[in-house]
Amino acid sequence: MKDILIITSYFPPEIGAASNRMFHLAKGLQTLDYKVSVITPMPNYPTGKIFQEYKGKFKYKRVENKITIYRLWFYASNSKNKFLRLFAMFSYSFSLIWFFMWNKIPETVIVQSPPLLVAFTNMFFLRSKKRKLILNVSDLWPMAGLELGAFKKNLSYRMLEKIERFNYRNADVVLGQSEEIITHISTLYPDTIIQLYRNYPDFEPPKIIDKLPSEGKITLVYAGLLGMAQGIYKLCEQLDYSRLEFHIYGNGAEKSKIENFIVKNPELPITYHGEVTRDELHKELLKYDITVIPLFNRIYGSVPSKIFEYARLGLPMLYFGGGEGEDLVKTYNLGWTAPAGNYQALNELIATIDKQYLTFENKQRIRTLALEQFDFNKQLKELKLYI
Structure with missing residues (x-):
């Protein structure tokens, strides 16, 4: 049974598309007879506060659905203050580096991006000729941040662009959730293996209610x-x-x-x-x-x-x-x-x-x-x- 490690910033019990996407990926790989482990921060999204059950812990390990989940400490915040948000990302990166120093890392690692700086930490410290790094790109940062008005085209933005390209350059495989992501990355690095991997859900849908459209509005x-x-x-x-x-x-x-x-x-x-x-x-x-x-x-x-x-x-x-x-x-x-x-x-x-x-x-x-x-x-x- 081959070992696979998934490193993500979002995972249940957190809610939202990113959490659901990574959970389905982990569960799906487990059903294909892979031994899956996940590294993720202490649950905090979207409130920006560590969930009560996990407060005061530096590392929390639990096996769920035969998936080993490591939850690491970090400074949780959803503040609009850019420095606090940056510190939150750095704190998770420091916890990841500490984990890498004291734990054996599988030969196959799937890294979620964004957050861009967290992805960079993984791509930088886990580079190895013996290890396959798969970068799962769900949004194009820093470009998306520029379109949202979160960034300006200045020195900081250019540094983030260099980090983005470092991540793509050091990935053995890139998974992109849209054709636009595929086009962007293949334009920068045409020789990189890039695969479209949509955010398809995996659940048994409830029965559709056989009813007429609502009356009135x-x-x-x-x-x-x-x-x-x-x-x-x-x-x-x-x-x-x-x-x-x-x-x-x-x-x-x-x-x-x-x-x-x-x-x-x-x-x-x-x-x-x-x-x-x-x-x-x-x-x-x-x-x-x-x-x-x-x-x-x-x-x-x-x-x-x-x-x-x-x-x-x-x-x-x-x-x-x-x-x-x-x-x-x-x-x-x-x-x-x-x-x-x-x-x-x-x-x-x-x-x-x-x-x-x-x-x-x-x-x-x-x-x-x-x-x-x-x-x-x-x-x-x-x-x-x-x-």
């Missing part, structure tokens, strides 16, 4: 991170509610602003439901007519994993983020698209949605397509060729 739902990149607070402000009601699930930096907005605007049909488990969420989502997938800005290389998850549930989706994600929704006829950031176009589109599209039969069509086209196990078996 369309029920629109968002579920996920309430962060700046998603722009849910802005969406609450800009939506035209004459034809819809808006339901929100999740947590994040904008939670308080959204709650305050709802309190100050009680006449608007907006409901915040808080956080629920992923299994509960899947059942809840099937109660609604349409789900919305927004991005505040179009981010090159980013394809929200919600596209694949919601398609597996059979949910028609309203995509409001541009880029490759928009192309996927159009190509597979998964719902509707509006130009990223154009709220007038979004409202005009909602006004034209025909409820005849919100039928049980169409939801079943979307699910069937997802099971055929977005097959996690098929993709995992293809990945095995590169490990």
Whole structure:
């Protein structure tokens, strides 16, 4: 049985796409008869505070689903202060270096990027002719940070670009979650082995509810991170509610602003439901007519994993983020698209949605397509060729 180590900054019990993606990868490799271990920080996302069960620990080891999980200490913070966030990343890097010094590292290591500096720590200290390093790239940093307004093109940005390229250059295999990521990296390093590895989910979807579309207003739902990149607070402000009601699930930096907005605007049909488990969420989502997938800005290389998850549930989706994600929704006829950031176009589109599209039969069509086209196990078996 071959040993594989996965190093990631996000892992359950944390919630979110990154955590789910790495859990499914670890579980999937384990089912293919690999001996899988995972290194990850103490759980803290998205609150930026270490979960109660793990407080006061420097290292925590546990075996779950036959996967050995090492949780390492680090300085947890979701502060907007760049220096505190940088210190948090460095603290995890220091814990990783300490772990490397005192533990035997398998010959095959999968490294998650971003965070860019954490990935650099792994690529720098684990370089070896006897070791295969597989870099799993889910977003193109620092480029994505520049598009989000988090960075400026200065000396710091150029240093991050050098770190990014060091990571690609020292990877034996690069996994990219989008065609745009593949194009970017292959342009820089055409001889690098690069494989498309989408963020396909792996779960048994609940039965689709055979019901007519909701009477009256369309029920629109968002579920996920309430962060700046998603722009849910802005969406609450800009939506035209004459034809819809808006339901929100999740947590994040904008939670308080959204709650305050709802309190100050009680006449608007907006409901915040808080956080629920992923299994509960899947059942809840099937109660609604349409789900919305927004991005505040179009981010090159980013394809929200919600596209694949919601398609597996059979949910028609309203995509409001541009880029490759928009192309996927159009190509597979998964719902509707509006130009990223154009709220007038979004409202005009909602006004034209025909409820005849919100039928049980169409939801079943979307699910069937997802099971055929977005097959996690098929993709995992293809990945095995590169490990």
